[in-house]
Amino acid sequence: DAGVIQSPRHEVTEMGQEVTLRCKPISGHNSLFWYRQTMMRGLELLIYFNNNVPIDDSGMPEDRFSAKMPNASFSTLKIQPSEPRDSAVYFCASSLAHQGRADTQYFGPGTRLTVL
Amino acid sequence: GDSVTQMEGPVTLSEEAFLTINCTYTATGYPSLFWYVQYPGEGLQLLLKATKADDKGSNKGFEATYRKETTSFHLEKGSVQVSDSAVYFCARALGRGAQKLVFGQGTRLTINP
Numbered sequence: 001d002a003g004v005i006q007s008p009r010h011e012v013t014e015m016g017q018e019v020t021l022r023c024k025p026i027s028g029h030n031s032l033f034w035y036r037q038t039m040m041r042g043l044e045l046l047i048y049f050n051n052n053v054p055i056d057d058s059g060m061p062e063d064r065f066s067a068k069m070p071n072a073s074f075s076t077l078k079i080q081p082s083e084p085r086d087s088a089v090y091f092c093a094s095s096l097a098h099q100g101r102a103d104t105q106y107f108g109p110g111t112r113l114t115v116l
Numbered sequence: 117g118d119s120v121t122q123m124e125g126p127v128t129l130s131e132e133a134f135l136t137i138n139c140t141y142t143a144t145g146y147p148s149l150f151w152y153v154q155y156p157g158e159g160l161q162l163l164l165k166a167t168k169a170d171d172k173g174s175n176k177g178f179e180a181t182y183r184k185e186t187t188s189f190h191l192e193k194g195s196v197q198v199s200d201s202a203v204y205f206c207a208r209a210l211g212r213g214a215q216k217l218v219f220g221q222g223t224r225l226t227i228n229p
Binding site: 004031033042043045048050055056091093095097104105106107108109110 | 150152157158159160161162165205215216217218219220221222
């Protein structure tokens with residue numbers, strides 16, 4: 001299995017631009033998670049989906065952030081407009097939830113975002 | 117609220133030394149507990165887990181025992197190697213269906229030859 005795939009691996013953009021991060025979960029997994037990692041705040045859960053439906057988006061910092069999962073094999077995290085404080089490594093993870101309970105989360109390699 | 121507290125790093129040891137990284141949690145009930153490892157430039161990988169009290173998770177020479185009396189899940193290894201250098205995260209499951217993970221702040225481990 002290819003594991004969780006994220007793209008791009010690195011993104012450098014200017015303040016005010018739109019940024020779209022992409023994730024392909026492991027085939028057969030039905031839960032998908034977006035995390036943000038910074039030195040100051042550590043690893044934070046932004047949002048997660050079950051069967052393509054957003055379950056908990058309480059970690060999304062503000063309205064500039066949005067996430068979608070149009071099908072079981074693809075998700076996006078969008079920041080519009082981007083700000084320098086959004087600079088971080090963004091991870092996507094997937095897992096198989098059985099009878100409503102989740103198993104191990106498998107992480108992608110991350111996207112390092114730098115907003116100038 | 118629900119949280120995970122890890123031993124502060126960084127931790128530097130010599131090869132073949134004994135390792136302990138402390139982790140305690142606050143929780144209602146008995147959440148599943150995890151240790152993840154992050155090597156430079158990579159995402160997190162599950163190292164081991166325990167799903168109920170007194171369970172011992174083990175992998176690659178690392179062990180951790182779920183202690184409900186002390187609400188702890190300390191990571192140990194008897195003899196570390198240079199290749200163990202990484203950041204280690206303790207985590208607990210949370211939320212509906214225990215699908216959310218709450219992570220500790222991470223402990224950076226460096227092993228010198």
